[in-house]
Amino acid sequence: MNLLIHWCHTQFSNIGKIFRIASFEKRAAHQNHFLGLFWEFLSPTIQIVIYYLIFGMRLGGQQAMENGVPYVFWMLIGVIPWFYMSASINAGVSSISSNLSLISKTKFPVEILPTMSVIRGLNGFFTMMGLFLCLYIGTGHFPDIHWIQVIYYFLTMMLLLISLAMLNSVVTLIFRDYQLIISSMMRLLFFVSGAVIDVSANPDSWLTKLFMLNPFVYVIEGFRDALLSRAWMFDHIWWSIYFFGVTFMILLTGVYMMNKYKNYFVEYN
Template identity: 40%
Template structure:
């Protein structure tokens, strides 16, 4: 509860610092913040050429492959960036904030907010593609807000946990980078798990909470399926999120007074 209170109390500070970090990161680049959009667009073009054009992957639904891929890869870019950057969010700032009365639990949230600009811009591009292709707007689009909140809640929980562990055990961050590369393929970002794998293996891979979020966005825009239609899976996702938040917050509160000792 203390960690959650710190997020609410310091919300204006989170947005101010996130905006400053965005500008500071790209201030020496000619294209500046445009790289937040150009970089994912280049990656999307490569993945589409490899999987959509060369390997002729299918969406497994009535939607075109490019629509299906974008609906999953855009949240993945956001999730991946937040998890990897957030894992180092406390470690990178600990020497500076340890001498201040600064709520270190907001550092993972700053990472989340700083990546929202590129995420929402990419979502506008996706909506533009839907408009061009004549993708129908349905009542299920309303659950986008639910999946967005679920994504943010999960990301804060896992990032607070990762950021704390990364200070205590530096090898953890190196391992996390490798895990995220594997999760890219195990989360069905560029290929449909259900059309290419046996059902028992698909059920196993669905234990990955990232799959719940990514597939949820696809169900929202393209598959016309509500999250309430899978109540057990939804409860599983929120249970994982709450457990991660509890464990992460407990470890954070226990060790944050001694974080600087681990540098």
């Protein structure tokens, strides 16, 4: 518990540094591209169009979903958080290994590197979600009290991503093939996390219950619960308890491993 308290203190005491460096790294990554930061929005937009053509136009996805909402809106509610989560996880895996030179040359709080990798993509997420909400509201889907849950599910998403980034970044240093494993797993998880396919269509199915064990499903279905006004967060109390139990276990494991190996990180350079 003391390790977790120390980790939290390190994060909050360096919050300004986290956002400044994350913003700088994001600009630096696109400085040689003609379209610059616009690629953060253009790339996922192209993918969204492709997925809609495949799943929305060709594979029977043209029907209305919950509350008569067209499939394209139902899909976007899931795909936008997924793109952000996928990008953050892939960035978090290499957040320490790609900065070993920085760690070895300066006195830098290595614990904030995984958090920076998650923060880096927030502008893209907010922009994509903002554009979607403008389109969603503009077509007659007006906000109601359920929408306030978006704040809750955003915070749960951030907690999950930071926890995974903390654990994955340390494991990658010890076992370098782990980064390739995570990259391959994310391709599979895209189809079983409910982003474009309704994994909760048959609640009594054992396969659906298996999918519900995936923490990403909790986040994606949570955003849909909020924006489709179909349920409250406390309607799934046991699912919430399971999600936070798994997430905190991942976080505690990551914090423990970070504390155990951080003095040896430079040896992996």
